[in-house]
Amino acid sequence: MNxxxxxxxxxxxxxxxxxxxxMAGASGTDRHIYDDAGLVNETELAQLEQLAxxxxxxxxxxxxxxxTNDAEGKDVVTYMKDFFDGWADENGQExxxxxxxDMDNRDVFLAGFGSAETTLDDDxxxxxxxxxxxxxxxxxxxxxxxxxxxxxxKYMEFRPGVNPENLLFKWGFQLGVSVILAGVIxxxxxxxxxxxxxxxxxxxxxxxxxxxxxNRDRFINKTVTKRxxxxxxxxxxxxxxxxxxxxTGGGRxxxGGGRxx
Amino acid sequence: xxxxxxxxxxxxxxxxxxxxxxxxxxxxxxxxxIQNFSDEFITATFEVxxxxxxxxxxxxxxxxxxxxxxxxxxxxxxxxxxxxxxLSGDLAPAKxxxxxxxxxxxxxxxxxxxxxxxxxxxxxxxxxxIKGITGIYVxxxxxxxxxxxKVNAVGTKVRTYTxxxxxxxxxxxxxxxxxxxxxxxxxxxxxxxxxxxVLMDKLEPYDYKNLKEFKxxxxxxxIAEKYNYTDQELLSRVKTKVQPxxxxxxxxxxxxxxxxxxxxxxxxxxxxxxxxxxxxxxxxYYDFDNKEHIxxxxxxxxxxxxxxxxxxxxxxxxxxxxxxxxxxxxxxxxFAVGGVLW
Numbered sequence: 001m002n003x004x005x006x007x008x009x010x011x012x013x014x015x016x017x018x019x020x021x022x023m024a025g026a027s028g029t030d031r032h033i034y035d036d037a038g039l040v041n042e043t044e045l046a047q048l049e050q051l052a053x054x055x056x057x058x059x060x061x062x063x064x065x066x067x068t069n070d071a072e073g074k075d076v077v078t079y080m081k082d083f084f085d086g087w088a089d090e091n092g093q094e095x096x097x098x099x100x101x102d103m104d105n106r107d108v109f110l111a112g113f114g115s116a117e118t119t120l121d122d123d124x125x126x127x128x129x130x131x132x133x134x135x136x137x138x139x140x141x142x143x144x145x146x147x148x149x150x151x152x153x154k155y156m157e158f159r160p161g162v163n164p165e166n167l168l169f170k171w172g173f174q175l176g177v178s179v180i181l182a183g184v185i186x187x188x189x190x191x192x193x194x195x196x197x198x199x200x201x202x203x204x205x206x207x208x209x210x211x212x213x214x215n216r217d218r219f220i221n222k223t224v225t226k227r228x229x230x231x232x233x234x235x236x237x238x239x240x241x242x243x244x245x246x247x248t249g250g251g252r253x254x255x256g257g258g259r260x261x
Numbered sequence: 262x263x264x265x266x267x268x269x270x271x272x273x274x275x276x277x278x279x280x281x282x283x284x285x286x287x288x289x290x291x292x293x294x295i296q297n298f299s300d301e302f303i304t305a306t307f308e309v310x311x312x313x314x315x316x317x318x319x320x321x322x323x324x325x326x327x328x329x330x331x332x333x334x335x336x337x338x339x340x341x342x343x344x345x346x347x348l349s350g351d352l353a354p355a356k357x358x359x360x361x362x363x364x365x366x367x368x369x370x371x372x373x374x375x376x377x378x379x380x381x382x383x384x385x386x387x388x389x390x391i392k393g394i395t396g397i398y399v400x401x402x403x404x405x406x407x408x409x410x411k412v413n414a415v416g417t418k419v420r421t422y423t424x425x426x427x428x429x430x431x432x433x434x435x436x437x438x439x440x441x442x443x444x445x446x447x448x449x450x451x452x453x454x455x456x457x458x459v460l461m462d463k464l465e466p467y468d469y470k471n472l473k474e475f476k477x478x479x480x481x482x483x484i485a486e487k488y489n490y491t492d493q494e495l496l497s498r499v500k501t502k503v504q505p506x507x508x509x510x511x512x513x514x515x516x517x518x519x520x521x522x523x524x525x526x527x528x529x530x531x532x533x534x535x536x537x538x539x540x541x542x543x544x545x546y547y548d549f550d551n552k553e554h555i556x557x558x559x560x561x562x563x564x565x566x567x568x569x570x571x572x573x574x575x576x577x578x579x580x581x582x583x584x585x586x587x588x589x590x591x592x593x594x595x596f597a598v599g600g601v602l603w
Contacts, residue, residue, distance in 0.1 A: 158601055211442055
């Protein structure tokens with residue numbers, strides 16, 4: 001092979017790599033943050049874009065952040081739906097997780113579209129919001145989005161329908177159970193190493209002369225106490241709740257949940 | 262009074278044989294049933310000053326014994342001797358369970374037990390440093406006890422139900438009374454000062470099917486001791502021993518309550534009978550790491566008790582192994598359920 005052929009081969013591979021690279025990039029979009037309300041400053045914006053890009057590529061689901069000061073008279077869900085229809089048509093992308101902060105109505109809404117509707121269902125969205133809301137209450141909007149991206153990505157790796165916050169999945173719990181079980185078993189082994197007591201309370205009983213001569217079980221009195229049934233909606237950090245998933249005007253169904261702040 | 266058994270055939274020393282349960286001659290192999298062994302061949306000599314010294318019937322040497330010893334071997338000629346006066350009158354045992362495990366079987370059983378020690382150091386498991394093994398008839402009192410229990414208690418039944426917006430908890434209180442007769446037979450308590458009570462308790466149970474009327478030939482070839490405590494002195498100990506059995510029986514008769522609160526529990530235990538009984542124990546002395554470890558083996562069932570040395574490395578190994586396997590198991594479950602490893 002001469003020099004010329006080498007150049008051709010190398011350029012060919014370079015072009016292939018470039019195309020692959022752009023194709024991978026095209027699975028999401030360059031822009032993840034639509035901060036119309038101006039809640040995030042310039043330096044943070046770049047960091048958030050980077051974070052959103054990484055997680056979006058890994059999970060093949062685009063993480064979006066939408067903020068607004070003017071909901072055009074719509075409620076947060078409608079505003080979010082309309083935004084997403086427009087965004088999805090424009091980018092040709094249906095799998096997305098969208099966090100909307102509506103400063104006009106002071107509502108937050110988190111929605112999962114496409115595959116995220118099952119991997120991030122209403123229950124998981126509720127769990128994510130539990131972690132996101134404290135940041136929003138403290139006006140740390142950057143931190144809120146970051147928390148949403150990290151927690152959602154973590155949850156979306158779990159099999160659909162499973163509660164990702166279940167104790168069973170916690171490292172501490174798994175370690176604790178292992179250590180306690182091992183401790184108990186080894187403890188019993190050590191305790192019994194010197195021989196066990198194998199006499200039971202039946203060993204020396206003379207059954208012919210052991211009996212109950214008389215017994216009495218007489219009802220004396222009774223007490224009844226009552227308490228109110230605990231109501232179920234005691235969560236929510238002060239704000240009201242906004243119902244679950246639905247369908248957008250463009251026919252896209254989603255899982256979702258929102259809260260006021 | 263020193264008792265010595267001579268073989269009616271050849272005149273050699275006879276000892277108890279654990280395999281056949283008979284008095285047997287080591288030289289000619291003659292075996293005699295103990296319950297009808299003729300008194301003719303039991304030589305019993307009374308000493309003048311027997312509180313101090315016994316002389317061997319066989320060789321005439323002084324038999325060196327401790328004050329509790331009732332049977333031993335002559336330290337010069339090895340002949341089995343039984344000190345009869347320490348086994349008569351108040352000191353006469355009523356019953357005996359003869360050894361069914363011979364010395365060799367005891368050694369084998371002990372070695373096997375050492376090998377199974379999961380936490381014992383490797384060097385200990387080989388069991389090659391057994392310093393000595395001694396067959397001892399340990400004095401026990403077997404108590405027959407009658408107990409009367411009268412119990413007053415308040416039993417509570419709890420029911421919860423929902424009506425409308427409220428959860429109701431209904432507690433019903435019952436006056437509970439039980440009058441119970443309890444009877445326990447042949448509860449053993451060791452009457453030897455030397456023997457560790459905890460060790461002896463762990464040796465139980467003995468199989469009372471082999472409980473025999475006491476005859477001195479059973480002791481031939483073994484060490485035997487007389488009791489240090491009378492049945493009256495040990496009555497309180499046997500009472501504490503059966504106490505949990507009684508409590509357990511009482512609570513087994515009170516059923517169907519969520520909780521039981523005892524108001525009054527009168528338990529009166531009386532001794533019906535106490536049998537002075539000799540039970541067979543193999544004592545094993547084992548040197549390990551410059552320390553003597555003492556083990557006891559039930560001479561009838563082969564059960565071994567005693568604190569073996571514990572290897573820190575083995576404990577750590579088992580702990581680590583079990584913890585690791587459990588952890589992997591937990592991870593596998595979480596993967597099966599949630600589809601993630603972490």
